[in-house]
Amino acid sequence: MTPLKTLHILNKPPDHSRYRLCLCAIGPEDGLLLTENGVLAVTWLADINSERCFALAPDLEARGLSPQISSEQIVSFEDMVDMAATAEHVISW
Amino acid sequence: MTPLKTLHILNKPPDHSRYRLCLCAIGPEDGLLLTENGVLAVTWLADINSERCFALAPDLEARGLSPQISSEQIVSFEDMVDMAATAEHVISW
């Protein structure tokens, strides 16, 4: 994967005001990583049609949501570290 | 004022998920009391057209919002106690 310009780490559910704020700030070269209750976005399908959208495996599994996202989009903490290290910038929402 | 069936105390700003939940649960004989950042609802005018909607004075004044609501809707802590004591039920959102 080409390095991301900005990695957006989103841990808020879709009904949270900062979730909506985050979606406004994602540029075409950016990546979105869903963590904690951010992974609930996978049930709001319209929001996750991007190839640069990922979700943290333990949070998906805890919530029973792994079947609802393609396996290429599921990442580990090791992947998260790699993304956070290689992206030009990181924003935690 | 006739006693309220349910007094709804709302301390969340309009962009909070529980704010929207609260608005779904207000019946015709109920009252709505805005406190803390709930008073920001006075700037979202469509939400406060009711005669049974009130806002706590110190929270309005702290936020510079007293001019944006009619003075009959502004209540003190003493009024809040009275409303909470006389309503049939009270729900804090």
Add this chain to the structure above:
Amino acid sequence: MSSSLPEQTQTPAPAGVFTLVITGAPYSSQAPQTALGFARAALAANKRIDRIFLYGDGVHLASALSVPPSDELNLSEAWAAFLAENSIAGVACIASALRRGLVNDSEMQRYGLPGSNLRAPFEIAGLGEWVDSAASGSRVIYFHKGG
């Protein structure tokens, strides 16, 4: 759980009795501040408050160690003074308190902790105290974190 429950349910509280439940912590919420304004107004209106119950993050209000800057209101201190002056019980839920590091001397000893930090006159007890208030006909008002 409170062993006083059966007795209390046989003697319902008179009308005009409030129980305040605070679930929002100072600094991360305005809940303890709003609850104090309400409590003062309630007493001024000759209402009775049977107890204050701290639940969830609200237990942090009972900390003896909070030291806000001198030009900020110390809400733990203000609440403790209010409770003492008016002989109102202030109870922190034991399960919420232990998770969040709020303990009295007996919990300190029981768990071998290096200290205790409960501010008098707050006490630690179980959810039964809250059930007691709710079941005895007291008007229970919740003060949650806002947003």
Add this chain to the structure above:
Amino acid sequence: MSSSLPEQTQTPAPAGVFTLVITGAPYSSQAPQTALGFARAALAANKRIDRIFLYGDGVHLASALSVPPSDELNLSEAWAAFLAENSIAGVACIASALRRGLVNDSEMQRYGLPGSNLRAPFEIAGLGEWVDSAASGSRVIYFHKGG
């Protein structure tokens, strides 16, 4: 504020150094848990972590007095062990900590408090430590409360 700042800005941290800032408290957020997963994976990938900085409600992670039920993970304990094993500094912001009742022995004495509750190896220091990390080129990752 950290007096080491000028020196640090002259010697930028090497690439691959992380600083983790935790602003969410255990129990009211998953932030300390997620941050620990990230921290472990970072070390496993041979990255360096220069410090953990606790800010806002995140300072509660440094409490020595939290006692969750025995079948729940004690996050304060787990973080303290991780920091000690890997010789990583864990710093709680002093202003956030004093407001929220998280103090070490010297603050206890300075303010005449009845106890202290900071868990070793956590320390208390100013925001300068965070500025130091940010300005020295460390990659700062924030772990806020979720919702």
Add this chain to the structure above:
Amino acid sequence: MRALIIIDQPPYGSWEGREALDMALSLAAFDQPVALLFCGAGVNWLRKGQDAGKVQQKSIERNLAAAPIFGVEALLADAGACDQYGLAEADLLDDVCITDFGTELTGGFDHVAFAG
């Protein structure tokens, strides 16, 4: 007194859901009528196939299954929220009744409370 305890926070991100469940179980333990309502993002507590151990937390599935035995009258889930989070009836834990959140529901209880 009939009490309704409401959970609108999603699972694992905070302890509010667990602490709400404790409130309901305490009421039931003292023979007070109580129901639990999941609404908003809170309905995600009810999804089958959760594995709380993956985030080093305890499952509450067993506690929810035992709630009726301990005297909790009903586990209710808001229909609109279930839709929003892609939860069909078959996806929910057993013994959950789908209902509609609103005036009519809350009006049937004397005591309505969130945990935080």
Add this chain to the structure above:
Amino acid sequence: MRALIIIDQPPYGSWEGREALDMALSLAAFDQPVALLFCGAGVNWLRKGQDAGKVQQKSIERNLAAAPIFGVEALLADAGACDQYGLAEADLLDDVCITDFGTELTGGFDHVAFAG
């Protein structure tokens, strides 16, 4: 390094806004370039005529007014949020620049952070 500190929480309901301001002032004190952005309900910190004493809190109006003097490069407010909360330019504290929150804005900073 250029830093952007964002405040999206409304005033007085929590300490996050104050703690974000402290972050910005600390960066400025160490000569690090920093701007403050108010968006969402956070724009309500900028309304003229606040009286924080009414909720026994300190005003941050003076601190915000002093921020440029201490080296904070800009106080920015999101235009959409100002509209939503009924804030015209004349209603805002002095020295606030109205801007548009989005990719273009955040992309101009190396370090973007919320206080909580």
